[in-house]
Amino acid sequence: MQPAAPAPLQDRLRAAQPCLWTNPGRQAEVPPRLSVGTAAVGVEDMQAAAARFGRFAGLLAALFPQELQASGGVIESPLVPAPALGQALGLDADAGALWVKCDHLLPVAGSIKARGGIHEVLEFAEQLALQHGLVAPGGDYRALAQPEARALLGRYQVAVGSTGNLGLSIGVAASALGFRAAVHMSADAKEWKKERLRRRGVEVVEHAGDYEQAVAAGRAQAASDPFCHFVDDERSLSLLQGYSASAPALQRQLAAAGIAVDEQHPLFVYLPCGVGGAPAGITFGLRQVLGPHVHCFFAEPVQSPCFLVQMLAGAHDNPSVYDWGLTNQTEADGLAVPRASLLAASLMHPLLSGIYTVQDATLFQHLALAHDTEGLRIEPSAAAGFSGPGMLTSTPEGRAWLQAQGLEVHLPRATHLAWTTGGLFVPEAEYDCFLQRGREATSPG
Ligand SMILES: *Cc1c(COP(=O)(O)O)cnc(C)c1O
Numbered sequence: 001m002q003p004a005a006p007a008p009l010q011d012r013l014r015a016a017q018p019c020l021w022t023n024p025g026r027q028a029e030v031p032p033r034l035s036v037g038t039a040a041v042g043v044e045d046m047q048a049a050a051a052r053f054g055r056f057a058g059l060l061a062a063l064f065p066q067e068l069q070a071s072g073g074v075i076e077s078p079l080v081p082a083p084a085l086g087q088a089l090g091l092d093a094d095a096g097a098l099w100v101k102c103d104h105l106l107p108v109a110g111s112i113k114a115r116g117g118i119h120e121v122l123e124f125a126e127q128l129a130l131q132h133g134l135v136a137p138g139g140d141y142r143a144l145a146q147p148e149a150r151a152l153l154g155r156y157q158v159a160v161g162s163t164g165n166l167g168l169s170i171g172v173a174a175s176a177l178g179f180r181a182a183v184h185m186s187a188d189a190k191e192w193k194k195e196r197l198r199r200r201g202v203e204v205v206e207h208a209g210d211y212e213q214a215v216a217a218g219r220a221q222a223a224s225d226p227f228c229h230f231v232d233d234e235r236s237l238s239l240l241q242g243y244s245a246s247a248p249a250l251q252r253q254l255a256a257a258g259i260a261v262d263e264q265h266p267l268f269v270y271l272p273c274g275v276g277g278a279p280a281g282i283t284f285g286l287r288q289v290l291g292p293h294v295h296c297f298f299a300e301p302v303q304s305p306c307f308l309v310q311m312l313a314g315a316h317d318n319p320s321v322y323d324w325g326l327t328n329q330t331e332a333d334g335l336a337v338p339r340a341s342l343l344a345a346s347l348m349h350p351l352l353s354g355i356y357t358v359q360d361a362t363l364f365q366h367l368a369l370a371h372d373t374e375g376l377r378i379e380p381s382a383a384a385g386f387s388g389p390g391m392l393t394s395t396p397e398g399r400a401w402l403q404a405q406g407l408e409v410h411l412p413r414a415t416h417l418a419w420t421t422g423g424l425f426v427p428e429a430e431y432d433c434f435l436q437r438g439r440e441a442t443s444p445g
Pocket residue numbers: 111112113165166272273274275276277278279334335337379381382421422423
């Protein structure tokens with residue numbers, strides 16, 4: 001008997017070595033309705049989320065005057081070129097230009113969770129407000145800042161399970177609207193994130209287990225309380241929808257920056273992935289507005305590649321990274337998730353271009369490079385996107401895929417967009433440690 005053919009991808013995955021998977025199921029044309037679990041979504045769901053943010057802008061500006069007055073209540077982040085970082089990462093000019101979508105600067109939440117998390121809190125508030133006549137359809141939502149409205153919302157609780165950032169976003173938004181808020185935190189959640197929430201009167205419930213266990217505990221507690229809305233990171237359509245609303249905004253930013261996205265000008269987007277909701281929502285939105293020439297790649301820590309093991313497993317299985325002998329131990333706390341969202345995975349089958357994994361040491365190196373070349377101040381999870389251009393343009397797997405897709409000839413005019421997903425509220429001392437760790441890893445010896 002011949003030994004079985006080697007499976008280099010599976011071997012590297014199991015050995016916690018960086019690897020690249022490309023999606024054979026990706027379709028160039030986006031079907032009008034896409035299945036997500038047992039439901040279906042289309043472009044109108046993305047538009048509905050964008051419209052909801054619009055209806056709440058006045059109220060958000062009133063609730064967060066310091067952070068949102070200037071933008072009129074719009075929660076958005078800049079799109080910036082990063083040529084020096086591109087060069088430092090080894091991206092040659094003939095392999096495309098590096099840009100950064102700076103969600104590490106998103107106000108209110110300080111991370112990408114401002115998109116999905118705040119959207120779900122707004123949707124819940126809107127539903128209650130309409131039901132109880134606190135606002136009229138199409139009316140001025142600033143009425144929700146009045147004491148009577150806040151008193152009504154205060155009868156309800158919003159709860160969530162989180163490794164940190166989702167809890168921050170939900171806790172801050174919910175308490176600002178007058179809701180009671182409870183955040184179930186996993187063991188890997190950073191102390192400063194818990195502190196920040198407690199200072200805002202949010203109840204922080206600490207769990208000894210991982211992210212999955214924190215979510216399960218929160219879900220169980222909420223199920224017994226009719227006045228509690230549980231934001232379910234593994235099952236929520238509202239979260240996905242909120243993330244997708246970033247797509248029309250990015251489309252406008254790309255146009256304003258003079259960046260074309262077409263056959264001659266492919267756009268590669270690199271998205272740090274935890275449970276998959278944020279990157280899947282964004283990918284869904286981008287494929288709707290930009291079409292076949294945007295290629296989205298998810299980035300995961302080598303010890304927590306839950307989305308990759310899910311895509312390898314298929315729809316009827318929901319494996320964890322522990323099943324692959326991996327530890328789920330990573331300093332990228334926003335990505336420390338053992339099992340992917342099935343909702344997100346089903347949505348990504350026809351849309352996603354691929355997934356790659358990154359070592360923690362590389363995250364810190366890139367965190368430091370981003371600081372030293374472009375002055376970007378990000379958290380470790382948010383650095384995962386910076387390995388993307390190298391994975392695609394300088395590995396045999398990446399080159400082979402580019403060639404097979406007919407993309408190699410267009411590389412000189414390509415745009416590589418790394419999505420930096422968090423960092424704004426990282427305390428100074430904590431950030432200095434990250435930076436030092438990254439510089440030590442980079443310096444010779
Ligand atoms: C949550 C998070 C992600 C990934 O989002 P998921 O929905 O969990 O996939 C990426 N980066 C940061 C900083 C995060 O907090």
